[in-house]
Amino acid sequence: MRPSPPLEDEQLAEACKALGHPARLAIFRHLMAEDRCVCGRIVEIVPLAQSTVSQHLKVLREAGLVSGEVEGPRTCYCIDKAFLARFRRTLDRLADPAVITEPA
Amino acid sequence: MRPSPPLEDEQLAEACKALGHPARLAIFRHLMAEDRCVCGRIVEIVPLAQSTVSQHLKVLREAGLVSGEVEGPRTCYCIDKAFLARFRRTLDRLADPAVITEPA
DNA sequence: CTCCTTTATCGTTGATCGACGATAAGCGAT
């Protein structure tokens, strides 16, 4: 039972890249705050066309950070917390290989 | 004395974007391992032309993750640990607003 | 001073991105 194996390099790069755009970062942050959120709600928040938002959501979804499920006529998005845990773990390992101990 | 204020959204996005490319991720990882590393050494590691590596180093440098200092005819690169600390802190705040507590 | 080494920058080319409007697809209600 290893719930959180680290990401492969390519997955990590893809996830970073997905967060590497201000609009997607804003969407991600909003999803963290709202927990569950329908696409139209996001369109209200960010100053972008609906098709553009949908595209950004697709990028986040394909990166694994976000998952969306269809609920009747609309789609509800939320953070994939299991993936997020792996993402964080991977970043921690990358940025702290027990060698940075000297802040001076 | 607050040594590690969080990054602005745009800085965070830029840093993520910088890590969002497999070659730059590999360079970053190598710099974490070697601590200090001259450009030519990196060119030996990644299968890319010298000019391309230099370009990637520039992106990492402009994002703030890496700093380089000229040492005679060559340039020595290393991780900017202060920035890295801020980066990590910002990501922690982003991905863990005390609301993810349920892994189930 | 001249050559060699090392790295940054320039210029180019093809690929990918980001934005949009228009359209299609799916569902609920009438």
Next chain:
DNA sequence: ATCGCTTATCGTCGATCAACGATAAAGGAG
């Protein structure tokens, strides 16, 4: 079945990216 609402996908266009080779700049060695 039809209409209306919501979202995904398509097609397009300009901008940015990623890669390269060639060239310039700067320092050390002879």
